[in-house]
Amino acid sequence: MTATTHVDTVGHAAATPEVDQPYRELGLKHDEYTRIREILGRRPTDAELAMYSVMWSEHCSYKSSKVHLSYFGETTTEAMRSSMLAGIGENAGVVDIGDGWAVTFKVESHNHPSYVEPYQGAATGVGGIVRDILAMGARPLAVMDPLRFGAAEAPDTRRVLPGVVAGVGGYGNCLGLPNIGGEVVFDPSYQGNPLVNALCVGAMRVEDLHLAHASGTGNKVILFGARTGLDGIGGVSVLASDTFAGDEGGTGRKKLPSVQVGDPFTEKVLIECCLELFGAGLVVGIQDLGGAGLSCATSELASAGDGGMRVELDRVPLRAKGMTPAEILSSESQERMCAVVRPEDVEAFMDVCRRWDVIATEIGEVTDGDRLVITWHGETVVDVPPRTVAHEGPVYQRPVTRPADQTDLEADDPVVLERPHTPEALRAEILRMAASPNLASRAWVTEQYDRYVRGGTVLAQPADAGMVRIDESTGRGVAISCDCNGRYTRLDPYAGAQLALAEAYRNVAVSGARPVAVTNCLNFGSPEDPGVMWQFERAVHGLADGCATLGIPVTGGNVSFYNQTGHTPILPTPVVGVLGVIDDVRRRIPTGLGAPGDTLLLLGDTADEFGGSEWAHVVHGHLGGRPPAVDLDAERRLAGLLAGGGVSAAHDLSEGGLAQTLVEACLLSGRGARVTLPGADPFVALFSESSARVLVAVPESGTAAFTARCAEAGVPCHRLGTVEAAGALAIEGLADLPLDELRTAWEGTLPALFG
Template sequence: MDTVAVAEATPDKPQPWSELGLREEEYDSIREILGRRPTGAELAMYSVMWSEHCSYKSSKVHLKKFGDLPQETPLGKTLAGIGENAGVIDIGQGYAVTFKVESHNHPSYVEPYQGAATGVGGIVRDILAMGARPIAVMDPLRFGPLDALDTRRVMPGIVAGVGGYGNCLGLPNIGGEVVFDDTYVGNPLVNALCVGVLRHEDLHLAFASGVGNKVVLYGARTGGDGIGGVSVLASETFDADGPAKRPSVQVGDPFMEKLLIECTLELFRAQVVNGIQDLGGAGLSCATSELASAGDGGMHVELDTVPLRDSTLSPEEILMSESQERMMAVVEPHHLDAFMAICAKWDVEAVVVGEVTDGDNLVIDWHGQTVVDVPPRSVAHDGPTYDRPYARPEWQDALQADGAEQLARPASGDELRDQVVAVVTSPNLADKSWVTDQYDRYVQGNTVLAQPEDAGVIRIDDETNLGVAVSTDCNGRFAKLDPYVGAQLALAESYRNVGVTGALPLAVTDCLNFGSPENPDVMWQFEQATHGLKDACEVLGIPVTGGNVSFYNQTGETPILPTPVVGILGVIDDVRTRITQGFVAEGSHVLVLGETRDELSGSSWADVVHGHLGGRPPIVDLEAERALANLMVEAAKTGVVEAAHDLSDGGLAVALAEATFRHGVGVTVDLDDPFLDLFSESAARAMVVVAEGRHDEFVSLAEKHGVELASVGRTGGDVIEVAGQFSVPVAELKAAWQATIPAVLGAHVA
């Protein structure tokens, strides 16, 4: 009697559904779908595919709103959007770009190096599965306080993992963030973004259709590492005392992934595949069920044929394993020999593990017995949906009432100087070279801008110099004060960072990191953040092309700051016109674009100088953000701007400092309200530098776009001087800025 028949004959046999993370009502639902109790292998599949990480069961009711957004970008159309492995947008000249950001938070806490490394590997395969060549990565990171023991344990390994995997793949790391906050102790955030490029005709979507077509598993062998992996690890509250949710973290092999990339791209070029699916979260359970569900028939798989690194693995473990560097392809029989030959050429193991059938179910056999016989859609798409309760927290009003207006402001020029130095050299705003020097930012030779610039810029076409700019941003302090506005400010800052380089913002990907969805306070934050993002995208006319939700980011009862990381991708017609942030010449005009208001609640000044978080975040003006970006796009084309820097964390004080650090050129500014002008974090603003002879031309351009500006100073000398207040030598401030992170973590040794 085969396993399915045994399940039918023993309906009352106890099963470990709770240990696998399923709720009783979910287990009952599986029994109802199947008309019997599940087999052990079926239970394993449903448990990983219905996990929070894979099924989005607590978030999909809120994510549906993104599907209502227009799918047209300011430049063209979205070729693939939400629901695919990654979003794909038209950037002109027959090119398309695919990009997506995902989380690998909990695995990176358990095993920092491998958790971060396999996060990079997974997002790269998502991009690859669309038919695109991966060309760059980015890494938004969050840690506890710089001097916390937890940070000193996880940060070096995470940074080494991101760098080690990306460097071995030969992918430049062009941007990201490193943010420190108390709430990330015990729960670092490791978000990974990848960008890929393809011609329109090379786009591939993953589905299994065509009865008799072969299902081929290729890449690394399946092992016991990552059984349940991120699908389970990321789907429940992280309890330091409980081993139940700590399965092994996957182990990455970037050299195998490099072979897999080249092999897959050649398979696409040879047109010998109907569709390819990467094996990420939920491994074979995900790949088989999603391919079958997206196809027009069933699928039959012989699990015995799966190449193993560990011959003792049970069928349940094989189905749950999240071993890395694996892909699954659907191949027509007459293309099979050519497919296998290409895999052999790249020394990539490939095995036919099944075929597309004319049935309705996904059927998996093991040692001659049927261990899985399920409707694939019930596994891949029709999992539980929870409309979890949410309510505005009782503490929100008191938090917003406690604004920064009450905080003591500097009483003298010397005090103002000390506060500028403190903010500029604080961990969140200090030099991040300790991190970025471990990344290869210029491999492949197409990196035009990378850290510490406002956005990363990559050349797409060598002849026309077409390129793209990408930025990721989120200020969790703002999101805590008001998650609706905070999410919009994250979008606005990322949009602005792309715009100030001279690139036109086109599309959004997001990684929404929050605490437990079972907490109504957290679900209110999530609902507000998604609502804010949707409304902002509607105003700006840009689509959300995909992303990721990461819940259960908390230690004990303390959730992280709500951290909706927003990635923006823009296009620049000629990368040679891109605008950099450093002062390059003496005697140039320094201008501030946009309106500076008394907006210090949630600011870096309030945090660093007073340890304060309260009040309301800055006002969002999306029309002003659009006007500023359009101005900078036109300014880049005319070459009127020497340098530009967005104004955000740390305000003008940090922008001036970072601009002087690049080439050692100082600046003198004369400010109406030195304190407010230096530290305000009002949105829709940028600092722009224009040569003497082109000042009037830029002023006219700003008037054309309706962007307010103020002339605040001139570049030159070797100090930062605020007239009537203080001066500080550029070299002295830069040395202190560079010393902050190495002083705690030690000098990085390559």
């Protein structure tokens, strides 16, 4: 487009109120469009309409979830906030971990793009969450990937999963960031709606924290990183109604798919460039360009600042000819950042960018007004109050109704399912469960990731939690786990969210770290379904109340709605990430069995609890009843006990129960075990999924002292048996399972399905 080509300017919009605009095609409802006209006192220009449509989308505005998410703030005490340096509303949460160090972490979704184009959808999901961490002033240190797919044997799962895994690994490996953990879960409800959640953690000195705000009249706005192209338009909203069309209007150009296209090598250079800029004190405020692109970066920076902003859009470096202002503002091209810089620092800023061969362009400045004004070749195409774009979008009180089938679902207790009782049947069930897709080894996935690049990885999958070293001199580090069981949440959203929190909290605790903060990625169906909103409300309250009980804050997160095929939503999946701190990573607790001769102890009590269990799912295809009971006080006591040391190895009990924990502990350590099951019913002992339980190995010489500490802490302790040098998992009175037989069952499933 040239300066003489017609564009829809503010003056033209004011003079032509009758022009019919495609607001519905852009995802806006009639009352939303009417409100935009009321805010502006005229119809919006094409560029303004594009900005409002993407920024008022569900993904960016949280318009259906805001009223419920406020409960996190209501339940967070001052004591919980005391270590938080940045929380909900910022690019990522930041916590003070001591000795002048701060850690930032967040998890976000890239679900729909990953179904359309698995590799790029997953890759740019990693790239986006890494830039969120970078925008806080931190060096990104590691990533994690909670993933969910349809039935493992479904043809479309074979299309989506390999591409997603390759995208996560391809982008993260090229960035030089270790992937230290995650999840791979299969369930038919995710068919057509895979969940690709990406988590990143980074570290900085406390004084290096940066926030997204544009302050200081006269300060310059600099766009730097990759050029802006046609890829990603509509990636967050429905801005592009025909994203895969061919020749458009005879222009001879094609729009690229709405899925963004990533370049990890450009992002790697951008990371180092940003860190040098931060270190030199050349940045006043900064925002990454992810969802909604420049529309988001400019409006959020201006909205969070103390004045207005003026931007010259025709100065934006482009990689496609003839892009319109609306397209430039809505493009989600990757690897871009927007910084606010003092005038006297601009040349030094540009020098750093030139040294890293990063394109940097001054596109505007902070003004003393209260408007975001964007021009195109001297003509004003945007003139809006920035808060109305970024922070004052629609807020919906969606109808909330308990699903009609909820009572029947809860009444369908799995106690009626046929259970194995003979030693032969129980032995076969252990092997069947170990080979099931949700419990089998994830090595086929994780071996495609670099887990130890940079040399800071202390624990990685298949450990219960990932752990990275933060400070070389002291050994201070952090541990992270992200977890959720969607079947539990379907049966009881309140308890299910707390069970997700409890498992992630427990996984961090069994690594030897002290849990201190939470992030979340709340994946649900359509908010226009009252039953889904009931699930969402209950899950939010469950998570918030659970965090209050444990005394750890929610520092931020993400909401992903509209995850459903037709009228069938996914299992409600509130993924919970817990961050823990360990003073010295050399005192970590490994996952496994410890040394030969160590005593094996089961901490926590086991009940007959099979609602939503992996056993009911695998053996009977059943979902019903009540999920396991939640006891967060028991989880806290257990975490306090483990923090005191005295154990040589630990492994939490979750899906698959004690049987699966023993199988994994034996195989991960390459050692055998001889155990006697507690209780009268071996089936319940093996496969129950009661929470607040951990398998620990304790040196024989320290067993008496450790069991005394258990009694003092109020943690039930059951002696199971001993660790053996090799051989088999021997369960007294039931079966001997040679490690080779267990390994064949556990390791063969995913390669057979996807290899």
